[in-house]
Amino acid sequence: MDEMFKPSRRAFLKGSAAVAAGSVAGAAAAQNADPLITELQDWASYTGVGVDETPYGMPIEYESHVVRRNVEWLTASPISSINFTPIHALDGTITPQGCAFERHHSGAIELRKEDYRLMINGLVDKPLVFSYADIERFPRENHVYFCECAANTGMEWAGAQLNGVQFTHGMIHNMEYTGVPLRALLKEAGADISSDKWVYVEGADASSNGRSIPMEKALDDVLVAFKANGEALRMEHGYPVRLVVPGWEGNMWVKWLRRIEVVDRAVESREETSKYTDVLEDGTARKWTWVMDAKSVITSPSPQQPITHGKGPLVISGLAWSGHGQITRVDVSKDGGITWETARLGKQGDIKALTRFYVDMMWDGAPMLLQSRAMDETGYSQPTKEQLREKRGENSVYHNNCIQTWYVNAEGIAENVEVS
Numbered sequence: 001m002d003e004m005f006k007p008s009r010r011a012f013l014k015g016s017a018a019v020a021a022g023s024v025a026g027a028a029a030a031q032n033a034d035p036l037i038t039e040l041q042d043w044a045s046y047t048g049v050g051v052d053e054t055p056y057g058m059p060i061e062y063e064s065h066v067v068r069r070n071v072e073w074l075t076a077s078p079i080s081s082i083n084f085t086p087i088h089a090l091d092g093t094i095t096p097q098g099c100a101f102e103r104h105h106s107g108a109i110e111l112r113k114e115d116y117r118l119m120i121n122g123l124v125d126k127p128l129v130f131s132y133a134d135i136e137r138f139p140r141e142n143h144v145y146f147c148e149c150a151a152n153t154g155m156e157w158a159g160a161q162l163n164g165v166q167f168t169h170g171m172i173h174n175m176e177y178t179g180v181p182l183r184a185l186l187k188e189a190g191a192d193i194s195s196d197k198w199v200y201v202e203g204a205d206a207s208s209n210g211r212s213i214p215m216e217k218a219l220d221d222v223l224v225a226f227k228a229n230g231e232a233l234r235m236e237h238g239y240p241v242r243l244v245v246p247g248w249e250g251n252m253w254v255k256w257l258r259r260i261e262v263v264d265r266a267v268e269s270r271e272e273t274s275k276y277t278d279v280l281e282d283g284t285a286r287k288w289t290w291v292m293d294a295k296s297v298i299t300s301p302s303p304q305q306p307i308t309h310g311k312g313p314l315v316i317s318g319l320a321w322s323g324h325g326q327i328t329r330v331d332v333s334k335d336g337g338i339t340w341e342t343a344r345l346g347k348q349g350d351i352k353a354l355t356r357f358y359v360d361m362m363w364d365g366a367p368m369l370l371q372s373r374a375m376d377e378t379g380y381s382q383p384t385k386e387q388l389r390e391k392r393g394e395n396s397v398y399h400n401n402c403i404q405t406w407y408v409n410a411e412g413i414a415e416n417v418e419v420s
């Protein structure tokens, strides 16, 4: 641990000037005539809120800024739109459902469990229709996974656009799902599970959001999920049942899951042809780009989360993830990618889930060009924006996993920039 981080008890008791200069902020407060320490406060003088007033707890009013936000000019209507997770204000890795980004093509629908049906048909021995209660009777599993829209960071291809990590990287959430492996339902229906087959999955909403998934993935780790973070899915995340397709683009995570058809080739739906493909320089389309490659971003400091405490101890914090498995290492640069140091991982070993990283440093007040670079278990390392543009041209929308740069000035204000 850095010398400067050790709380100095001796100096604290003496109330010497060395405390203010050398220890973390706060230790100095005791020597001041701080009314929060010396005077009796309201909250200690009167009784608080009774348990009958909070049947379901909401964040305290002082946290009311920690909410999903949308970018109005991005889409024509809020019905077919997106809002963003406030990742600048969260820590750890689990995203509370209430502020986890939403993306839908025809609005979120209200579907009662009693009215819920899931059909499996196509190349199966016996087509089946499951009720919600039927699904609950299959052996279930719990797994934490990230869900990232392939369009996350898509506005940044052309240049540094949006001044906030919520908007540049907030089309992602990370939850603990409870669900039934899709392979169990396919087996129940006697599906043809030969490796050249596909499943076509669709939702009960007007858009239906149909997608083709190769059989190998369907049999691997796909979940038919009905709980997230321990409670029922929220309406906007597909209540009562959604598909969880670990590591693969969010569009395939069909919400309000209504039908699974076993087919002998990909359906080539709108969502996998006109959308969720990228046109390359030579005019060909980069297609079937299912896996979300390794990516990371510093969430604090960042434009919405400036440094407000001045010089001294500073915690740099961020998120890293890979659709290929585990994050093995994250490096952080303070000089725009010239020199790098290895960050401390909050917890290691999670597969296809968010990993939190930290760099605990002493800030001397000098401006910084902050970057982070994720590495995953395949040995892949997150590319720079230049490297990505070289490979993908200028016409891409989806799968922008490049290294992000924040310029932090001497006042601690952070800004979205590009370095070259």
Ligand SMILES: Nc1nc2c(c(=O)[nH]1)N[C@H]1C(S)=C(S)[C@@H](COP(=O)(O)O)O[C@H]1N2
Pocket: 100, 101, 102, 103, 104, 105, 106, 147, 148, 149, 150, 173, 202, 203, 204, 205, 207, 208, 209, 236, 237, 238, 249, 250, 251, 252, 253, 254, 255, 256
């Ligand atoms: N039925 C249905 N499923 C859907 C969609 C939709 O519009 N309808 N949107 C998809 C897209 S593009 C994404 S990125 C994810 C977003 O999941 P979320 O709203 O839980 O964040 O859901 C996918 N599943």
Ligand SMILES: [Mo]
Pocket: 103, 148, 149, 150, 151, 250, 251
């Ligand atoms: Mo998406």
